[in-house]
Amino acid sequence: MDIIKETYEKIKNMEVRGAGRIARAAANALKEYAETIMHLDDEEFKKKILEAGELLRSARPTAVSLPNAVKYVLNGLKDENPKESVIKKAEEFIISSKNATKNIGKIGAKRIRDGYTILTHCNSEAAIEVIKTAYHEGKDIKVFCTETRPRNQGYLTAKALCDEGIDVTLIVDSAVRYFIKEVDIVVVGADAITANGCLVNKIGTSQIALIAHEARIPFLTAAETYKFHPKTIVGELIEIEERNPEEVVEFEGKYKKIKIRNPAFDVTPSQYIDAIITEIGLIPPQGAWYIIEKYFGWIEHEQ
Template sequence: SEIDIIKETYEKIKNMEIRGAGRIGRAAAKALKEYALKISNLSEEEFKNKMKEAGDLLISARPTAVSLPNAVKYVLKGLNEENPKEKIIERADEFINSSLKAIENIGKFGANRIKDGDTILTHCNSEAAISVIKTAYDEGKDIKVFCTETRPRNQGYITAKTLYDYGIDVTLIVDSAVRYFIKDIDIVVVGADAITANGCLVNKIGTSQIALIANESRVPFLTAAETYKFHPKTIVGELIEIEERDPEEVTTFEEKYKGIKIRNPAFDVTPAKYIDAIITEIGLIPPQGAWYIIEKYFGWLEK
C-alpha cells in the first residue's frame, strides 16, 4: 500500500542504511513528498491526517538527530496552507535543495578557517564537516586529515575513504588515540546531530572527549551545523534524548564473557565552552548565538 513508502524510509533510518543527520532529514522530506503524490481520492481532512501519521512514524525512527523532526515539521507546515498537497511537494523540494545548498555554504565558510599546511581531525562521518575539508582542499591548501574509526559502527572508515578518494592525505586512527596525536592536529572539525539553545553540541559518541582534549591542547574545535540542526524544543527547556543502541553493535561476547553488561549510547553532549565556533550556512556563530538561531528560524514551531 501507499504507506510502504514511509515504512521503507522509516526502516532504513532505523537500521542506519540511511544515516547522518542531514541525509536522514532529506530522506524524510523525500518520503513525505512521494507519499503525498501517491495518496489520492481523499478528503482534505483525511489527507492531512494521513500526512501527520506518516510524519510521526518517520520522526520515531531515531530520537537524537533533530534534522529528522525539523525536516518533517518544515514539510508538514504546508498542511496549514491552501492546496496542501502541492505545498507539501513544494516544501519537501525546498527543504532538500536548501539542505544541499547549506552544505556548500558551510564548506566555504569553514574552509576560511583552514590554513595551508593544516592537519585536521574529524570524527564519525559528517557531510557538513567533509564539505569544509574538501573545500579547503579545492582551494589548493595543502592539508592532512586524521579520521577516528568511530566505534562501534566505524563511520570513520567512510570518511577516510571519501577523503582519500578525493586525493587528500588521510590517516585513520583508533578513537582512543586522539590525545596521543593531538600535538599533530591544528584544528578539529566535526558535524552535529543537534545544537541546543545554550550552545551545546550533540554529536557521535566520543565527540565530547575529543573536544576536551582539543581544549586542553588549545586546538580550535569547530562544529559544522546547518541551521536545521538547531533544536527548537531546547528553547523551552526540553532535553535531547540520547539514543542507546543494540549492545550487539559493540560485541557479541564469547561464552566466557556472557553476563557482562554492555552500554551503547550513540551520541554525547559537548558543552558550549569547548566549542570555538559553529559553522552554519549563514556564517560562523559562537555557541552563545544558538538561542538566536532557534528563535529566528524555529520560533514559529514552539509558539
C-alpha cells in the same frame, strides 16, 4: 505507506546515516508518499501525512534534523492547497539542505590554512564539505579520521576524503590524545545544537573536544540551521539514543552476564566549542539561541 516504512527502517537501522541525509530522506519519503495519495480528500490526506510524519520522527530520537525536516514539510498542511504544498515544502527542504552543506563548506574552509592538519570524527557531510572545499581551494592539508566505534563511520569519511585525493590517516578513537600534538584544528559535524550552544554529536565527540581544549587546538562544529533544537530554548532535554549492545560485541552466549551499554551520542559543553559553522555564517556557541529564535520561534507556541 511502503515508502514511509522503508525509509523508517533505513533510518532506524542506520542504512541512511548522517543528520543531513536523514533529514532529506524523510522529506523525500513524505513527498513520494504524498504523490501516491493525492486522490484522497483533504482531510484524509492530512490524516495520512501526519501519521507518516509521526512514524518517521520516531526512527531516531536524538538527530533533531529529522523532526525539523518533518515539521517543515508538514507545515504545508496549513496552506489552502495542502497536497501541493506538502510536495512543494519537501522539494524546498531537500534543495535548501544541499545548498546549506555547500555554503558551510565555503564558510568553514576559510578557517583552514595552507599546511593545516585536521582532525575529524564520525561521518559528517558538512564537516567533509569543509575539508574538501579547503583542499579544492589549493590548500595543502592532511586529515586524521577516527574509526568512530562501534559502527566505524570514520571508514566512510576516510574513503570519501581519500577519493578526493586528500592525505588521510585513520586512527582508533582512543589515539586522539596521542596524535593531538600534530593537529591544527578539529572539525566535526552535529546531530543537534542546543539553545545554550552545546553540541550533541556521535559518542566520543566530547572527549575529543576536551582533548582539543587541553591542547589549545580550535574545535569547530559544522551544523546546518535545521540541526538547532528549537524546544531546548524552553528547557526540553534532548534524548540520547542507546542502541543495541550487539553493535559493540556479538554475544554468542559468552557475554550474557556482562552488561553492555551503547549510547550513540554525547554532549559537548559550549565552553569547549570555538565556533559553529552554519550556512548563514560562523557563530559563537552563545549565539545558538539567536538561530533558534530566528528560524524556529514558531515552535514554542505549538505542541
